[in-house]
Amino acid sequence: MSRYAEVLLPLPLHSTFSYEVPFDLAKNITVGSRVVVPFGKKKYYTGIVKSLSDIPPGNFEVKEIGLVLDNGKAIVKRPQLQFWDWIADYYLCSAGDVFKAAVPSGLKIESETFIEMSPDYEESPEKSLSQREALIVQALDHAAKRLSIADIEKMTGLKGVGASVGPLLQKGAVIISEKLVERYTPRRIRCVRLTCSHGDNDRIRDMFMAVKGAPKQEKALLALMELSGSNRKDSEPAEVTTEALRERAEVSNPIIHALAEKGIVEFYFKEINRFKYDGLPTTAAPRLSEAQAIALDNIHKSWIDHDVTLLHGVTSSGKTELYQHLIQFVLDNGRQVLFLVPEIALTTQLTTRIQKVFGDKVLVYHSKFSDNERVDIWRRLLAEKDPCVVIGVRSSIFLPFDNLGLVIVDEEHDSSYKQTDPAPRYNARDSAMVLARMHGAKVLLGSATPAVDTYYKAETGKYGLVSLSERFGNAQLPEIQLINTTRERQKGAMDGALSSTAKATIDKALNNGEQAIVFINRRGFSPVAVCSRCGYTPRCECCDVALTYHKAIDSLVCHYCGAKYPLQVTCPACKEPAVRTEGYGTERVEEEIAETWKEIPVARMDLDTTRCKEGHAGLIEEFSSGKARLLVGTQMVTKGLDFEAVGAVAVINADALVNTPDFRSSERAFNTISQVAGRAGRRSSGSKAVVCVQTRQTDSPVYKFVEAHDYLGFFNYEISQRKQYSYPPFTRLIHIYIKHRDSRLADEIARAYAQRLRTLFGNRVLGPEVPQVSRIQSLYIRKLMMKIEVEASMKKVREILRSVYIGFHECGLSGIKSAIVYYDVDPC
Structure with a gap:
């Protein structure tokens, strides 16, 4: 009997896609498995299996799954899939957007487009090439191999090469192909072992006879037996790296290779995790002051009645010391801890302090790590069930926790917890509370200046509230x-x-x-350059903002799209040499x-x-x-x-x-x-x-x-x-953004949205308006705001907004197909 899988793809699409599971792969697939599937005419993507069924999906042709990765073992757990669905529902985006943000790129094999010269191409008047096309063909001819679009752009200095591929294909100048590309490279170490089976004393005797008269080889053989414990009958031999053998025997690589040539040892490679912290704890959790001890006791009492507690402690009151005691409590109970911080900078100091107490139980996860490093942490959490503490920024909420017992959100007021672009535009603090609830874990929010929304919920009894009003060690507030x-x-x-x-x-x-x-x-260096004669200010060609002068690179820079321009002393408007930089930057x-x-x-x-x-x-x-x-x-x-x-x-x-x-x-x-x-x-x-x-x-x-x-x-x-103006926490805000390359069409679509939404939501809809920065990367922006009751179902709101969007497409609203429409829930 055939089996069918619903597969989630890392694309901004609102549904899963049905695939048939080939018979020879059926035993090696489960919910959460990573699979490679065809999508469209030529593309391949890594998807996650969301469900399996024996019932055919419908009256349409179903493609087969191309490849099951990881021997079918789930790399995403069921609670994670439920968590992804919640984020998609609440933050009004697709589950595919969440998948793309949640899983490290190294775990997403995708097909990449490659281009090569057509061997039969000959230029003719009817197939003449533009200057841009000629540069691309010249690069391909010079390389004499197929190149990715990124390679061509690097060689030619051109941007948007993909747009030129279609015309070149029509003229028969190039051939395109797709190739599966895996970006994750596991870290391997070289190990060495004896070629004889464990306990084969006769063979070991022969080995020593073979190295008789070669003292360094004999010394290396003895060191290997000692390190591996191969002479102990009560245990299996330990793995020995070539580096460890060199250091113990004090020999060079050629000596070990000589043993291999005699058939005494053999080399092999072993995959290891990049994050193996070998340091042992060097200190216990710090001793608490009387005020800290009272606060710690109050937190535990608060958790009896509340799943979420706010710790309002003044700066330097010793909140981190409290966190360490709470972490110890949770680890002793065999559960995991997620410690969220708003900035990568904080992980540096914090990791050192936490590792001194908890040693190799500490993991760190943030965006400055490479794809390989992030994949290693992901795989370690999947493979190891031991209690641990993960210190990370907002993306850490997507890690595959098995038994989460506590979530600490330090500096919970910080706006860095809110993702702005691209989707999902989630708030890690609020999402972490949902994640904790799914695991039956407790949450501690810490801040000297809590968010107004958070303190209101604590004051009204939704959260617990514990205060720490004095600085540690009698230090005074400044x-x-x-x-x-x-x-x-x-x-x-x-x-x-x-x-x-x-x-x-x-x-x-x-x-x-x-x-x-x-x-x-x-x-x-300076936030603006201005002509002192006529007032002209250089602005970005693609964004509606003034350019910032950076002296280190002697350029004007757009802080929205990253474009760089030279600083010209002569004003292009009045032609006077009067352009000056004004204001202060760092x-x-x-x-x-x-x-x-x-x-x-x-x-x-x-x-x-x-x-x-x-x-x-x-x-x-x-x-x-x-x-x-x-x-x-x-x-x-x-x-x-x-x-x-x-x-x-x-x-x-x-x-x-x-x-x-x-x-x-x-x-x-x-x-x-x-x-x-x-x-x-x-x-x-x-x-x-x-x-x-x-x-x-x-x-x-x-x-x-x-x-x-x-x-x-x-x-x-x-x-x-x-309260007077109906802003959060008394209402929930949703910003609706419409972006288009044509300002007139952006206005028309925004007005159509406002008119339609007012018929559905009444005076809850405000706008449209032109935001302060009205154009970014050549896209004109219009914004609407909705004030929704806090008790309203976001899933229902999502369904209504989705139906409006589809309705505009079905009725052929001018410009809607080339417009970008997205939502920002609870904007910061």
């Missing part, structure tokens, strides 16, 4: 000074990025042997600080300095060790990093945070400033740390709450505003 930059400039006390007060504060800290942090949430602040404090080493932490895999770790180590005493950075420096000697912090242009056109701008400003201030004064010392907040709006309520370290006052102020 003093916050609000500096009016308008007044400072009028007095002549400010001629650069820092006011005289901020400079004096940093000077004092440096003279006391302390360090200082300067925070500005803008990378690059590069310029770093340069100014280095000039002010010439003898003090300065480090900079932003996206540009942390692009490489070890970038975060290097900078954190440099500042933590005191090699750098001044640190300039963007929001990366605000996120829970623990620096012992910071005595001063300066916040440049705080108004840029407050004045963002977003209902969360006050919350984001309060959180960011409070968090960066929390890096100061984390250890008890003789003097109180000082934080200088530079602003033109010192009377803003947000700054007054920051100045008083008054989170509860800010929460009460903010929640009243949210």
